[in-house]
Each structure stands twice: as C-alpha cells, then as structure tokens.
Amino acid sequence: xxxxxPPVLVNGCAIALVALGFHLVIRSTGGIVDFAIGQYxxxxxxxxxxxxxxxxxxxxxxxxxxxxxxxxxxxxxxxxVIRPAILLNRDPLAMAPVLATVSLLMVWEQVARxxxxxxxxxxxxxxxxxxxxxxxxxxxxxSVVIVVxxxxxxxxxQLWLDRTKAxxxxxxxxxxxxxxxxxxxxxxxxxxxxxxxxxxxVGIAGGLISPLAGFGAxxxxxxxxxxxxxxxxGGVASPAGAFLGGIVLEAIKIAVGRYLGSGYQDYLVLALxxxxxxFRPQGILGKRxxxxx
Amino acid sequence: MKSGRSRIRRKERCVVWxxxxxxxxxxxxxxxxxxxxxQQKQPIVIGALFDGSGGAAFYSGQSVMGVDVxxxxxxxxxxxxxxxxxxxxxxxxxxxxxxxxRTRALIEGGAVGIIMTSGSASTLQARVVLEEMKVPGLxxxxxxxxxxxxxxxxxxxxxxxxxxxxxxxxxxxxxYKRLAIFTDNGPTGMGLANSYKDAFEKAxxxxxMMEAVDVGATDATAQVSRMKAQKVDAVFVSGQAAGExxxxxxxxxxxxxxxxxxxxxxxxxxxxxxxAGAAALKNLRFISQVDPSNPASAMVQKLVQAKYGPxxxxxxxxxxxxxxxxxxxxxxxxxxxxxxTAIRDALQKVKNFKSVWGxxxxxxxxxxxxxxxxxxxxxxxxxxxxxxxxxxxxRF
Numbered sequence: 001x002x003x004x005x006p007p008v009l010v011n012g013c014a015i016a017l018v019a020l021g022f023h024l025v026i027r028s029t030g031g032i033v034d035f036a037i038g039q040y041x042x043x044x045x046x047x048x049x050x051x052x053x054x055x056x057x058x059x060x061x062x063x064x065x066x067x068x069x070x071x072x073x074x075x076x077x078x079x080x081v082i083r084p085a086i087l088l089n090r091d092p093l094a095m096a097p098v099l100a101t102v103s104l105l106m107v108w109e110q111v112a113r114x115x116x117x118x119x120x121x122x123x124x125x126x127x128x129x130x131x132x133x134x135x136x137x138x139x140x141x142x143s144v145v146i147v148v149x150x151x152x153x154x155x156x157x158q159l160w161l162d163r164t165k166a167x168x169x170x171x172x173x174x175x176x177x178x179x180x181x182x183x184x185x186x187x188x189x190x191x192x193x194x195x196x197x198x199x200x201x202v203g204i205a206g207g208l209i210s211p212l213a214g215f216g217a218x219x220x221x222x223x224x225x226x227x228x229x230x231x232x233x234g235g236v237a238s239p240a241g242a243f244l245g246g247i248v249l250e251a252i253k254i255a256v257g258r259y260l261g262s263g264y265q266d267y268l269v270l271a272l273x274x275x276x277x278x279f280r281p282q283g284i285l286g287k288r289x290x291x292x293x
Numbered sequence: 294m295k296s297g298r299s300r301i302r303r304k305e306r307c308v309v310w311x312x313x314x315x316x317x318x319x320x321x322x323x324x325x326x327x328x329x330x331x332q333q334k335q336p337i338v339i340g341a342l343f344d345g346s347g348g349a350a351f352y353s354g355q356s357v358m359g360v361d362v363x364x365x366x367x368x369x370x371x372x373x374x375x376x377x378x379x380x381x382x383x384x385x386x387x388x389x390x391x392x393x394x395r396t397r398a399l400i401e402g403g404a405v406g407i408i409m410t411s412g413s414a415s416t417l418q419a420r421v422v423l424e425e426m427k428v429p430g431l432x433x434x435x436x437x438x439x440x441x442x443x444x445x446x447x448x449x450x451x452x453x454x455x456x457x458x459x460x461x462x463x464x465x466x467x468x469y470k471r472l473a474i475f476t477d478n479g480p481t482g483m484g485l486a487n488s489y490k491d492a493f494e495k496a497x498x499x500x501x502m503m504e505a506v507d508v509g510a511t512d513a514t515a516q517v518s519r520m521k522a523q524k525v526d527a528v529f530v531s532g533q534a535a536g537e538x539x540x541x542x543x544x545x546x547x548x549x550x551x552x553x554x555x556x557x558x559x560x561x562x563x564x565x566x567x568x569a570g571a572a573a574l575k576n577l578r579f580i581s582q583v584d585p586s587n588p589a590s591a592m593v594q595k596l597v598q599a600k601y602g603p604x605x606x607x608x609x610x611x612x613x614x615x616x617x618x619x620x621x622x623x624x625x626x627x628x629x630x631x632x633x634t635a636i637r638d639a640l641q642k643v644k645n646f647k648s649v650w651g652x653x654x655x656x657x658x659x660x661x662x663x664x665x666x667x668x669x670x671x672x673x674x675x676x677x678x679x680x681x682x683x684x685x686x687x688r689f
Contacts, residue, residue, distance in 0.1 A: 003548070007514035014511060110346070118351035119564045120536035138547055212543075213511040214536040214568045218348070222509025250512075257515030262478070262505045 013150035016246025017205035018227030021198035027174035028194030036104035039220030044070035044203035045210030049121035067203035074199025112217035123210035235283030336379040340404030347387030349412040356410035359611030363618035389418040396422040405631040406621040423447040427633040433613040440664040449664045459492040469527035478505040482532035513544040530556040539569035546573040571680025582609045589649040612650040
C-alpha cells in the first residue's frame with residue numbers, strides 16, 4: 001500500500017498542474033474550458049526532450065525552454081483564436097469558443113507531429129540515477145523535484161491571485177466580466193496573462209513528467225481529460241481545488257489499478273466524475289451556491 | 294514528238310508516285326514501329342499506400358524508405374524487363390475509409406503492383422479495390438486476416454504474421470507457469486493483447502493476468518505492483534503504444550521486478566531503446582526479424598542508411614519492403630507482362646526467393662493456397678546488452 005504513495009504524489013502533482021492551467025483559463029474567460037491545454041504539456045515535454053538531445057543543456061534550462069514553448073502556444077491560442085471567438089460570440093453560453101479549443105487541440109497535435117515526429121520522446125531528468133528510499137520503497141530524486149516544484153508553483157499562483165493587482169483583476173474578471181469591463185479593467189490583457197500563466201503551469205507539468213512517461217505527439221487528450229476531471233473533482237473555484245483534485249484522482253486511479261485491476265480504472269474514474277457532477281458539482285472544496293429569494 | 298514527250302512525263306509521274314508511295318510506306322512503318330519502341334521504354338509504375346499523418350506514420354515512413362531505395366537499385370541495374378521503374382505513393386492517413394480511394398488513385402496512376410505500408414485495417418479495406426482492379430498488393434502487416442479467405446486473391450503478405458510471431462513467442466514463454474500480459478488499453482493495443490492471450494492459451498500457456506494502462510498514462514506502478522503480488526514469473530509486453538510499453542519496463546525496473554520479459558518485433562526499434570533506457574531493457578527479450586549474422590540484411594541496411602541517414606531506424610520494415618519490390622520485379626519478369634493477373638499468378642509460383650531479412654539463407658515461398666509467404670525461419674529471439682539488441686538467444 002505504501003509503495004503507491006510516491007506514484008500518487010508524482011502523477012497527482014502533474015495532473016494538478018494541468019488542472020491549475022484549466023482553472024486560470026476559466027477564471028480569465030468567465031467559464032471557457034480550454035480543451036487544448038493537455039497539448040501544451042505535450043509540446044513542453046517534447047520540446048524539452050528535443051532541445052536536450054540536440055543541445056545538451058542543463059535540465060533546468062531545458063525544462064524552462066519547453067515551458068517557454070508552451071507559453072507561446074497558449075498565448076497564440078488566446079490572441080489568434082479565443083479572443084476573436086469571444087468577441088464574435090458575446091453570449092456567455094456560446095459554444096463556439098469552447099469548440100474552437102477542441103479544434104486547437106487537434107491542430108497542435110498535428111503541429112507537434114510535424115515538428116517532433118511520430119515516435120514518443122523522453123525529456124531529461126533532474127539528478128538522473130539518484131534514488132532515495134523509504135524502507136523498500138524507491139524514490140527517484142526527480143520525483144522529489146516534481147512534488148516540491150508543484151507545491152511551490154501552487155503557492156506562487158495563490159499568492160499572485162491574492163496579493164497582486166493583476167491577480168485580483170483576474171479574479172474580478174472571472175466573477176463578472178461585464179462589470180470588470182465597465183470598471184475599466186483591461187480584460188484582454190488579463191486574459192492573455194492568464195493564458196500565459198496557464199501555459200507556464202501546464203508546461204512545467206510537461207517538462208517534469210516527460211522523463212518519466214515519454215510523450216507521443218498525439219497525447220494531449222490524456223492530460224486534457226484528466227486535468228479537467230481533476231479540477232471539477234477538487235473544485236473549480238480555487239487553485240487548492242485543482243491540487244486536491246489531481247491528488248485524489250490519481251490516488252483513486254492507482255489504488256483501483258492495484259487492487260481491482262487496471263480494467264476497472266477508467267470505469268470507476270468516470271463513474272466518480274458522474275457522481276461529482278450530479279451530487280457535488282462545486283467539487284470537494286467548492287461551496288454550494290445558494291439561490292437568493 | 295508530242296506523244297514521246299507525254300510518254301516521258303507519264304514515266305516521270307510514275308516515278309514520282311512510286312517514290313511518294315515508298316515514302317508513305319516508310320512513314321507508315323515508322324509510325325508502327327515508334328510506338329512499340331516508346332512503349333518498351335515506358336516506365337513500369339510501382340505504387341505505395343502509406344500513412345503520412347496518422348497513427349502508423351512512423352512505421353509506414355520506415356517502410357517507404359525500403360521501397361524508395363529498392364526501386365533506385367532496380368533502376369540502376371537496368372529496371373524491370375529493360376524498362377525504368379517509377380514510384381508513386383498515396384497517403385491514407387491510416388484511415389481505413391480513405392484507403393480504397395487512395396488505392397484506386399494509385400492504380401489509375403498506372404501502378405501495376407502496390408506495396409501496402411499503412412495499417413492493417415487500411416490494407417483490409419483496400420483489398421476490395423485490388424480485387425476489383427486485379428492488381429496485386431504486397432504487405433508485411435502482422436494481421437493474418439489480410440491473407441485469409443475469402444477474397445484474398447490479389448494480396449500477399451511477406452512478413453511474419455501474428456500466428457508465426459505467437460508461435461515463436463509461445464516457444465519462448467513455454468517454460469514459465471505464471472505469465473502476465475501488459476498492454477495499453479487503446480482499441481488496437483487491447484485487440485492485439487487479446488489475440489496474443491487467446492493464442493497462448495490455445496497453445497497451453499497459462500495467462501495468469503492481463504494488465505493495461507491508458508494511452509498517454511504517466512505511471513504503471515499499480516500494474517507492476519499487482520504482478521509482483523501475484524508472483525508472476527514472466528511478462529509478455531504487448532500493445533501498440535511504445536511510450537506505454539517503455540513506461541511499464543521502467544516501472545518494473547524501478548520496483549526491482551526482475552522477471553524475464555518478452556516482446557514482439559516492436560522492441561527492435563532503436564528509438565524505443567532510447568525511450569526505455571538501458572537499465573529497463575536488461576530483462577527484455579524480443580522477437581526480431583533481423584538476424585545479426587545475415588550478411589544480406591547488413592548490405593541493404595547500409596544502402597538505406599546511406600540515403601536516409603539517422604532517419605532510417607527500423608531495419609525490419611525497410612528490409613521487408615525491399616523484398617516486396619524485388620518480389621514484384623521477379624514476378625513481372627517471370628510473367629513477361631505487367632498484367633495484374635499474370636503478375637499475381639507469377640507471385641503464386643514464387644519458391645525459394647532469397648530474402649534480405651530473417652535468419653541467414655531464409656527464403657520466401659508463396660502458393661495459390663497460401664499468400665502468406667513467410668515462415669518461422671524469419672524470426673529469432675534476441676536479448677539486450679547495454680541498451681541495444683544483443684546476440685540471438687533462441688532460433689526457431
């Protein structure tokens with residue numbers, strides 16, 4: 001049982017970072033889910049792997065450059081597709097911007113194929129070959145780096161949202177975009193910033209997890225699906241919900257795989273998602289909205 | 294006087310008309326002869342159905358390299374029946390619904406034989422067009438259904454199909470009593486794993502459990518942990534997703550799960566070795582269609598690598614398509630014609646055709662009753678040494 005804790009934490013952290021990207025985009029757009037987000041992780045991971053094999057730079061620079069690729073892609077999505085889609089579809093319930101993100105997922109998958117090829121690539125690890133152990137449980141140093149980095153990223157984002165003007169502006173836009181616009185907030189600039197931050201958090205996930213998993217160009221859907229479920233499981237309203245959702249989702253998946261068999265993993269995760277959507281749509285940490293009289 | 298002059302003029306006219314007639318006759322003869330010569334020099338077209346954008350793109354790309362280099366070599370050695378060979382290709386994106394349209398386009402482009410390098414589902418769908426247009430298609434897919442009846446009169450498979458791979462793997466895993474299968478849970482991966490499981494069990498090998506991970510998964514600890522708890526003594530690593538197979542091998546290495554692991558031909562890819570890492574490969578044995586002691590394989594590998602450099606990483610695939618082109622050449626020359634049915638009939642008579650892959654001296658044999666031209670001599674079991682394929686550990 002204890003041997004499952006390290007993989008739960010490592011994979012949970014990666015999915016939590018993707019969920020955090022979803023959270024930032026939802027905040028900045030007033031509810032649009034960016035289904036292309038999973039592919040940002042893939043692009044960051046593949047870019048890190050390619051740069052590492054070509055330039056042999058230190059791992060931290062490689063992960064940073066992969067992250068930069070992911071930020072550029074996220075910003076491009078916002079400026080070239082999401083922003084015009086929002087402008088053309090002012091109805092907040094319009095599906096066009098969301099459907100545009102589904103198309104973006106496919107577009108970036110094909111771009112990744114063309115740039116990085118069809119075969120999966122694996123990025124470089126931090127401290128390769130260094131392993132710690134607790135009892136008989138092996139813990140690679142890279143796994144420790146993933147967990148520590150994730151915690152730091154979540155703390156930084158939470159502080160940014162709470163303590164900075166830009167962060168508070170983003171929260172205001174998320175609560176009521178029209179009111180924020182009337183107050184003179186630059187909605188477009190805030191949204192672009194949120195997309196760049198989302199690109200960074202998801203890019204960090206991609207850069208850190210690619211040495212463990214190995215990324216194929218068409219793998220974005222996995223991260224999109226798991227990040228999305230994790231966010232709604234933990235609660236859309238706060239970064240803490242994204243973090244908790246990622247850890248809980250991976251804990252359930254890995255425990256089910258270990259004790260019931262891998263054949264049940266997806267069914268139980270999907271059943272759990274349905275239960276959450278039906279009975280606790282605000283997620284584990286979310287507060288139920290009460291209807292005013 | 295007048296009559297004498299007119300007689301001379303008549304004679305002149307006769308000579309002029311005579312010369313004119315001879316000229317016309319010569320011109321007619323030329324017109325008859327020139328097309329025949331032109332036709333003789335007209336190129337013979339070989340087509341390739343490939344996947345340039347879908348899930349089989351990597352494998353298909355490697356296969357096309359073999360076709361390309363083989364056709365270059367055929368042209369250097371005088372072409373087929375003295376005629377140059379032209380290569381055309383069509384991309385079906387590994388989409389079985391698109392494959393028939395692209396195959397028809399190849400045939401309309403003049404292809405007299407088609408090398409099928411896309412996925413097996415594409416080949417199955419394209420079969421209808423090949424049958425209708427009476428053009429032979431050659432492939433090296435693993436799927437045995439491609440050459441099974443009914444309606445398989447124009448497709449030939451030169452690679453070892455799953456039944457032969459399974460036969461070899463069954464021999465390899467027979468000594469183990471608690472075998473587990475690992476796979477990805479994509480539709481192709483699960484289908485492949487189930488067909489292996491059925492075949493193992495039919496041959497009397499007990500499969501204790503089958504564990505899968507999602508395509509794109511980042512961890513396989515639960516699967517390894519479960520196998521360890523069940524005291525599995527050997528694992529067959531199945532599936533189609535290299536990333537997930539490598540993920541499993543790394544998780545097993547991390548958890549000290551040191552049992553013999555077996556994999557099919559997909560483990561021969563050098564990129565896979567890099568992806569898994571040397572430490573994770575130490576317990577792996579795999580079915581290879583490249584025997585390091587076969588000099589013909591080495592010769593073709595040199596040619597392909599000279600043209601494509603580091604892009605040519607999967608010898609099995611390009612060696613097999615090399616053979617497919619040379620089989621077509623042999624069949625066209627044996628038939629003395631580019632008629633599809635004649636080529637098909639000649640292919641059905643192929644006996645002891647020296648292959649450039651498999652064990653040394655391995656030959657291909659086709660017949661009217663079996664369009665699966667390979668045999669168990671096409672494979673060997675190899676281990677790994679320092680992260681690269683090592684010597685042969687078992688011959689079949």
